[in-house]
Amino acid sequence: MRFLVIGGCGFLGRHIVDELLSRGFPVNVFDIRSTFDDGRVKIFLGDLCKKEDLMPALEGVSAVIHCATPPPLSNNRALFHKVNHDGTLNIIACCKEAGVKRMVLTSSASVVYEGSDIKNGVETMPYASKPMDYYTETKILQEKVVLQANSDDFYTVAVRPHGIFGPRDPHLVPTTVRTAQAGKMKFMIGNGENLVDFTFVRNVVHGHILAAESLGPGSKVNGKAYHITNDEPIYFWTFLSKILVGLKYDAPKRHLPFTFIYFLALILNLFVFLLKPIKDIKPTFTPMTVCLAGTHHYYSSEAAKKDMGYRPIVSLDDGIEETIRSFSHLSKK
Numbered sequence: 306m307r308f309l310v311i312g313g314c315g316f317l318g319r320h321i322v323d324e325l326l327s328r329g330f331p332v333n334v335f336d337i338r339s340t341f342d343d344g345r346v347k348i349f350l351g352d353l354c355k356k357e358d359l360m361p362a363l364e365g366v367s368a369v370i371h372c373a374t375p376p377p378l379s380n381n382r383a384l385f386h387k388v389n390h391d392g393t394l395n396i397i398a399c400c401k402e403a404g405v406k407r408m409v410l411t412s413s414a415s416v417v418y419e420g421s422d423i424k425n426g427v428e429t430m431p432y433a434s435k436p437m438d439y440y441t442e443t444k445i446l447q448e449k450v451v452l453q454a455n456s457d458d459f460y461t462v463a464v465r466p467h468g469i470f471g472p473r474d475p476h477l478v479p480t481t482v483r484t485a486q487a488g489k490m491k492f493m494i495g496n497g498e499n500l501v502d503f504t505f506v507r508n509v510v511h512g513h514i515l516a517a518e519s520l521g522p523g524s525k526v527n528g529k530a531y532h533i534t535n536d537e538p539i540y541f542w543t544f545l546s547k548i549l550v551g552l553k554y555d556a557p558k559r560h561l562p563f564t565f566i567y568f569l570a571l572i573l574n575l576f577v578f579l580l581k582p583i584k585d586i587k588p589t590f591t592p593m594t595v596c597l598a599g600t601h602h603y604y605s606s607e608a609a610k611k612d613m614g615y616r617p618i619v620s621l622d623d624g625i626e627e628t629i630r631s632f633s634h635l636s637k638k
């Protein structure tokens with residue numbers, strides 16, 4: 306079974322490509338940029354929104370894993386809609402024309418999150434009626450169109466990871482370190498006792514490949530969404546502190562009231578919106594990141610265990626240790 310990994314040069318995508326190769330699968334990669342060179346992989350560069358770019362990459366492909374997205378924290382509404390919604394419709398149309406049989410979408414557990422506590426959330430929870438940012442808004446649209454496309458000759462499934470971390474992560478660890486280096490990591494938001502799922506990247510990869518292998522005629526996974534987690538929810542600030550201390554930065558010790566910081570983030574968000582025509586500011590503390598830092602949000606992966614035999618293959622502590630080792634270049638000097 307030849308795979309095409311759309312977004313295969315990104316953080317998660319590259320790990321998916323590595324694992325598929327190690328399991329002996331032939332792999333094509335499609336991405337808007339190339340970040341690696343491997344003679345075993347055919348890399349096609351282009352825009353997933355353009356049929357003429359995508360079709361050549363689909364030749365001889367049986368299964369597509371779509372994990373491309375604009376940067377989740379970029380807040381670019383037009384780009385999110387173009388890539389995550391319109392682009393995904395293009396992928397579906399191209400897959401059907403090329404005779405591809407299986408599609409795995411990397412969705413997000415955040416599609417049901419709207420800033421309030423979620424404890425052991427299940428897949429049957431409704432989509433967020435008021436998504437907190439444009440990224441989440443378009444991930445909801447994306448998951449809907451992919452699952453609606455499921456049919457007797459084109460099987461689709463959505464994998465919903467949450468808080469992916471690991472080597473080559475461009476979002477979580479680098480942002481955390483930059484925030485610490487800017488002296489803004491002296492305080493925790495809230496009481497520090499909010500449980501969150503952080504998922505080591507190789508567990509997310511394992512879930513994707515299981516999902517692809519489980520798709521097929523009469524399969525119970527066809528047309529469904531599945532949470533893939535480490536099954537070890539951890540206090541948000543304990544996780545960040547492990548990363549920070551591992552990289553020789555001080556862990557936050559004092560607390561700021563969640564409501565107060567959330568209110569400040571709302572005001573900052575308004576200024577960012579008003580200043581947008583003049584200057585594009587990308588604050589770290591957005592209403593979304595403040596809520597993610599101050600509320601419970603962890604999810605049940607029981608459905609994935611039952612329907613596709615998923616189990617995390619790397620423990621949270623082992624994943625944190627490997628991540629810290631891989632980011633030693635970001636250690637405090």
Ligand SMILES: NC(=O)C1=CN([C@@H]2O[C@H](COP(=O)(O)OP(=O)(O)OC[C@H]3O[C@@H](n4cnc5c(N)ncnc54)[C@H](OP(=O)(O)O)[C@@H]3O)[C@@H](O)[C@H]2O)C=CC1
Nearest residue numbers: 312314315316317336337352353372373374413466468469
């Ligand atoms: N990181 C996380 O914690 C979580 C991520 N996810 C999902 O996982 C998936 C992978 O995320 P992650 O690896 O972090 O993201 P990355 O930004 O690291 O990778 C996404 C890749 O897609 C590429 N891409 C963007 N636009 C296009 C386009 N128009 N055509 C072709 N390629 C394009 C990006 O290129 P470029 O960088 O140049 O834009 C990048 O190489 C995403 O679908 C995301 O929504 C879900 C839950 C949590």
Ligand SMILES: CC(C)CCC[C@@H](C)[C@H]1CC[C@H]2C3=C(CC[C@]12C)[C@@]1(C)CCC(=O)C[C@@H]1CC3
Nearest residue numbers: 377413415468476477480481484589594597598
């Ligand atoms: C400055 C601190 C308050 C937060 C520093 C860490 C954050 C940058 C990360 C903590 C949780 C992460 C997260 C995502 C991106 C990075 C964090 C906000 C996602 C939004 C990435 C895309 C998704 O699909 C959901 C993730 C939720 C957790």
